[in-house]
Amino acid sequence: GQQLNQSPQSMFIQEGEDVSMNCTSSSIFNTWLWYKQDPGEGPVLLIALYKAGELTSNGRLTAQFGITRKDSFLNISASIPSDVGIYFCAGQRNAGGTSYGKLTFGQGTILTVHP
């Protein structure tokens, strides 16, 4: 089946540092999404990207949809302790119509921020 390769698997950083993580795929997706999962919770959508080359920001988060549509990266600037969690990339193919299809997820990046 399709796989998204997400790296790094884990990161240990100091508060205030910038963070970068990325995802690559062997196949094309119409949409790339980045989710964050806090302990005991389900994934929450952070950023959605719809066009190749698109660069989108959400506060301290910036994500880009790769030109080839096979990759994406997420940057977090000036990290704070509450950024701790698991970050997942996900790809989606939009078939149009009234219903969208499944999300294909990467393996996740575990982020630890030391105060």
Added chain:
Amino acid sequence: EAGVTQFPSHSVIEKGQTVTLRCDPISGHDNLYWYRRVMGKEIKFLLHFVKESKQDESGMPNNRFLAERTGGTYSTLKVQPAELEDSGVYFCASSPLNLRGAVRADTQYFGPGTRLTVL
């Protein structure tokens, strides 16, 4: 507005037993998805309902898994008989229909998950 809820939050069963997981989507959401995350790996798609109909069940591992969504509201996922490799966190997600046909990703709202441990 209540989010996606799942029950139970944890379940520990022995190999060979049966377990039924329940998901209550956000009211009015016709799309309902089941996903599973085995420890340390990616979250994997299991199946997708649109109202009460199975739109895509390509991710169901085998016939020991049975999902239902009678009446198009809540959904259940039954594992019978459970095997050791079924252990993991089972997530449910819901989203509304895209009535305008816009080509945008739907926001799938995830529940907190059910952690299933098969001993």
